[in-house]
Amino acid sequence: MNVRKVVIYTQESCGPCTAEKLWLKDNGVEFEEKDIRANPQYLNEIVELGASATPATVIEDEKGSQVVLGFDQERLSEILGI
Numbered sequence: 532m533n534v535r536k537v538v539i540y541t542q543e544s545c546g547p548c549t550a551e552k553l554w555l556k557d558n559g560v561e562f563e564e565k566d567i568r569a570n571p572q573y574l575n576e577i578v579e580l581g582a583s584a585t586p587a588t589v590i591e592d593e594k595g596s597q598v599v600l601g602f603d604q605e606r607l608s609e610i611l612g613i
Contacts, residue, residue: 536591537562537611540577547602548586554604558613562588 537555539562541548555562565573567585577587580598588599590610599606607613 533593535593536589538565538589538591539563540565540567540573540580540582540585540587540589542566542568542585545585551586551588551602551604551607554602554607558611560611560613 537560539548539551539555541552541564543566552562552564565576567574567577577585580587580589582598582600584601586602588607590597590599590607597610599610
């Protein structure tokens with residue numbers, strides 16, 4: 532799969548957010564972080580995705596985009612081919 536973009540919605544003091552960011556870095560995955568507490572627009576975006584908690588990760592590829600709610604390492608591995 533040819534991943535074009537990974538965006539992770541986070542907030543401070545979110546343990547799973549920190550764990551996912553470290554996991555992505557350890558696996559060489561570049562990502563854009565959007566802190567929902569720092570920018571109200573990011574909070575609107577995460578709500579539109581149907582998420583009620585962080586992290587929420589959007590992975591875009593040539594087929595479209597997929598949303599992973601929570602730090603679901605197994606699903607992220609599957610989508611990202613890790």
